[in-house]
Amino acid sequence: MSAFGRILLVEDDPKDVELTLTALDDYKLANEVVVARDGEEALDYLYCRGKFQTRSNDNPAVLLLDLKLPKVDGLEVLQQIKSDEKFKMIPVVVLTSSHEENDMVTSYKLGVNAYVVKPVDFHEFVNAVKELGVFWALINEPPPGSIKKN
Amino acid sequence: MRSLNFPSAMRSAIQRYGLAVLSVSVALGLALLVVRFNIHGVEFPLFLFAIALTVWYAGTKPGIVAVVLSSFAFNYYFTEPFYTLYVTAADVPYYIVFILFASLVAWFSTVRRRVEQDLLQSRDDLEKEVIQRRVLNEELAKRSEELQAINKELEAFAYSVSHDLRAPIRHISGFTELLQKNVATVVNDRGQRHMSMILESAKRMGNLIDDLLAFSRIGRAETHKTMVSLQQLVQEAQSELVQETEGRDINWKVGKLPACYGDRSMLRLVLVNLISNAVKFTRTRPQTEIEIGSTNHKPDQIVMFIKDNGVGFDMKYVNKLFGVFQRLHAPEAFEGTGIGLATVQRIVHRHGGRAWAEAALDKGATFYFSLSKSGERDL
Numbered sequence: 343m344s345a346f347g348r349i350l351l352v353e354d355d356p357k358d359v360e361l362t363l364t365a366l367d368d369y370k371l372a373n374e375v376v377v378a379r380d381g382e383e384a385l386d387y388l389y390c391r392g393k394f395q396t397r398s399n400d401n402p403a404v405l406l407l408d409l410k411l412p413k414v415d416g417l418e419v420l421q422q423i424k425s426d427e428k429f430k431m432i433p434v435v436v437l438t439s440s441h442e443e444n445d446m447v448t449s450y451k452l453g454v455n456a457y458v459v460k461p462v463d464f465h466e467f468v469n470a471v472k473e474l475g476v477f478w479a480l481i482n483e484p485p486p487g488s489i490k491k492n
Numbered sequence: 493m494r495s496l497n498f499p500s501a502m503r504s505a506i507q508r509y510g511l512a513v514l515s516v517s518v519a520l521g522l523a524l525l526v527v528r529f530n531i532h533g534v535e536f537p538l539f540l541f542a543i544a545l546t547v548w549y550a551g552t553k554p555g556i557v558a559v560v561l562s563s564f565a566f567n568y569y570f571t572e573p574f575y576t577l578y579v580t581a582a583d584v585p586y587y588i589v590f591i592l593f594a595s596l597v598a599w600f601s602t603v604r605r606r607v608e609q610d611l612l613q614s615r616d617d618l619e620k621e622v623i624q625r626r627v628l629n630e631e632l633a634k635r636s637e638e639l640q641a642i643n644k645e646l647e648a649f650a651y652s653v654s655h656d657l658r659a660p661i662r663h664i665s666g667f668t669e670l671l672q673k674n675v676a677t678v679v680n681d682r683g684q685r686h687m688s689m690i691l692e693s694a695k696r697m698g699n700l701i702d703d704l705l706a707f708s709r710i711g712r713a714e715t716h717k718t719m720v721s722l723q724q725l726v727q728e729a730q731s732e733l734v735q736e737t738e739g740r741d742i743n744w745k746v747g748k749l750p751a752c753y754g755d756r757s758m759l760r761l762v763l764v765n766l767i768s769n770a771v772k773f774t775r776t777r778p779q780t781e782i783e784i785g786s787t788n789h790k791p792d793q794i795v796m797f798i799k800d801n802g803v804g805f806d807m808k809y810v811n812k813l814f815g816v817f818q819r820l821h822a823p824e825a826f827e828g829t830g831i832g833l834a835t836v837q838r839i840v841h842r843h844g845g846r847a848w849a850e851a852a853l854d855k856g857a858t859f860y861f862s863l864s865k866s867g868e869r870d871l
Contacts (some may be wrong), residue, residue: 441705
């Protein structure tokens with residue numbers, strides 16, 4: 343795993359990770375992804391703690407965040423990011439299986455930048471992930487302090 | 493005459509008659525004492541008091557004994573000639589008045605006692621009722637707490653279904669597709685067919701889960717009721733179904749429809765489901781007839797119907813029709829998960845109405861649902 347990444351993917355399910363990376367690979371974006379397997383790891387990455395101690399201090403260009411995570415769940419991560427001056431500009435995209443209105447409303451209240459329900463259909467899933475990757479990592483101009491494109 | 497309840501100490505006959513004797517004796521003693529001090533005219537009320545006391549605490553019969561005893565004592569000690577039971581003719585009316593007066597006091601006392609007894613009884617009854625109500629209220633509160641807990645649990649269940657069941661399906665279809673792509677040249681037709689069957693099944697499972705979730709959400713969602721024009725809703729439903737009706741020869745007969753009080757998006761779903769069913773099950777007909785209208789038999793009720801000339805169904809399965817995931821047709825003939833009519837029924841129930849159907853095999857079907865106009869019953 344590279345310590346640099348323009349996309350921080352926070353996802354506990356290894357199969358979802360693989361499918362997401364497969365989808366991003368079509369646009370050669372997979373190398374730019376850092377995977378955090380739970381909320382704690384995601385925060386460790388952002389705060390350069392634990393195994394991410396040695397990484398450069400730049401923020402990822404986008405955070406793809408699952409909601410249902412072990413240890414610290416997605417909504418807590420989101421709240422932490424949006425309440426920290428240093429991270430609140432990082433675009434956060436919730437990428438979840440949950441259709442629940444509660445989750446969506448809470449996420450938007452916490453200041454999420456986009457909310458995407460993972461489509462069950464593989465094609466739609468791949469397309470959604472690709473579009474997200476392309477938009478946030480290539481098209482969108484990330485806030486200052488983000489990792490520059492390699 | 494109903495028996496009176498005396499204080500427990502006054503239950504036995506000996507005690508009750510004893511009270512008569514005792515109270516008259518005490519009255520006599522007091523009367524003799526005051527006469528010794530040359531005070532006259534107090535004897536009479538003292539005896540009346542003793543009689544009243546006896547009637548109050550011991551009842552009517554000891555009261556009569558007290559009257560008789562008082563008469564004798566009064567006669568013996570306080571009327572001339574003293575210390576004899578002799579009654580002069582001139583004293584007879586005096587005695588009659590005494591006895592009548594004593595009886596009157598006794599009677600009043602009895603009546604009062606009974607009234608008081610009744611009041612006490614009512615008070616006890618009320619207290620009992622209050623206690624019963626309190627118990628009932630506590631039970632209700634407990635029930636309501638239980639229900640809330642169950643509802644929470646259901647929500648958690650739906651959440652878990654939504655999140656945890658969808659992920660494996662995505663994986664099945666995702667990796668199967670990747671496999672299909674990567675091994676296309678190596679796998680024979682049979683293998684290819686199996687892979688597409690896996691994909692189809694995964695897709696179907698996904699649809700079932702989505703439908704089930706939508707269905708459960710309807711049960712949990714709050715209704716937002718306003719006045720809704722059914723005419724407009726029918727138009728919206730028709731335009732929503734444009735994809736299915738395209739290229740079909742459909743003769744729509746939409747009658748004049750009233751407005752009703754209800755949740756707009758839910759009622760819209762009812763109409764979309766019923767109309768899309770009508771469109772779906774008439775697909776095999778060269779000319780489709782769909783009639784939408786309302787009948788108005790009761791002042792507070794609207795009955796809507798959607799009638800088609802489609803394949804219909806056998807009325808002996810009519811009670812299965814509105815069940816979750818119940819289907820009366822082979823999936824090859826007509827697609828669908830079988831959640832539509834269950835959704836219709838649930839929404840109509842939540843509006844205080846009911847849904848039913850009439851049909852014959854191959855002779856079309858008519859679906860009805862009733863809505864209360866005032867919409868006061870919200871279930």
